Amino acid sequence: MPGVSPLQDSLGVVTLSVLVAGQRVAASADLVSVTVHRAANSVPGARLVFSDGDMPERKFPISDADDFKPGAVLTVKAGYGQQEETLFEGIVVRHGVRIMGANDARLVVDCRDAAVKMTVGRRNANYIDKTDSDIMTTLIEAHALEADVEATTVTHRELAQHFCSDWDFLLARAEAQGLLVIATDGVLAVKSPSADGEAALAVTYGIDLISFEGDVDARHQYG
Structure with missing residues (x-):
């Protein structure tokens, strides 16, 4: 069968959950962004950015909790209409607080696959x-x-x-x-890498392609 479009089964509201040790954390509501990176011959990683910081109280409620301490097992799930699938599971390796202009405070949590x-x-x-x-x-x-x-x-x-x-x-x-x-x-x-069989994914320009970058680089071509 042909490759599957990313838009398949995409009806409904997008949902996203963050779990620590298998339990959904309340901080999911304060999640600003999630970035997951996967590539061959590399350890997968994820970065989660939360809105954190209470300036009048001079506290960081999410950061002060134990949920995202280094070593915690974290899972990111997402889907449509409550039909969520696991996007990433790994270990918290870095926990950082950032305060930017206008007192915009963020908690940045970096995770890596257990292969780290x-x-x-x-x-x-x-x-x-x-x-x-x-x-x-x-x-x-x-x-x-x-x-x-x-x-x-x-x-x-x-x-x-x-x-x-x-x-x-x-x-x-x-x-x-x-x-x-x-x-x-x-x-x-x-x-072994294999190009045999049917494609697992089909992406069409103008329909379900968000961004693309392709280059032909001849700088190291001798002949």
């Missing part, structure tokens, strides 16, 4: 008689993440990880096998 745990610290390890898929699965599961790794065939007699984060070593071994790393809400899929 793989980026912390540099490690040394030796892998004996292991395939790359074995090594990548070991790296992922060491951080209590779910691994979905495509099997590889070459067995390394010895492979060293030297002063390298588990995330960087994972990307290096995936690249060596021509694989992509896709992190989705605590699940890491390491798969």
Whole structure:
């Protein structure tokens, strides 16, 4: 079947919920914006901006609460007519207060997918008689993440990880096998890119396309 338009099942009022540890937080009503970023070979992230700050009381009610403290598990859901789906789930990694002109105070909460745990610290390890898929699965599961790794065939007699984060070593071994790393809400899929099959999404200029930017760049073309 052809790709699905983003406008499909888009009837009804847009709803959005923010949950911490599975519970909807009251601060959802003060949410100004949500930005979610996902890309291959990168750790997904989300930034939430809330209207916060009580100038007469000199307090920041949302910031002072425990909801968005670093380490909290946060989920963003959105949809139409109360039919919400998860857009992002991850860990709060940064909590910041901003006061701008006209006493406009904001709470900025930065989150990362649970895979961010793989980026912390540099490690040394030796892998004996292991395939790359074995090594990548070991790296992922060491951080209590779910691994979905495509099997590889070459067995390394010895492979060293030297002063390298588990995330960087994972990307290096995936690249060596021509694989992509896709992190989705605590699940890491390491798969071959494929252009086969039907498109999952269909976007039409003038109907459901909001913005687009395309370039042909010949600066590094030699022939």
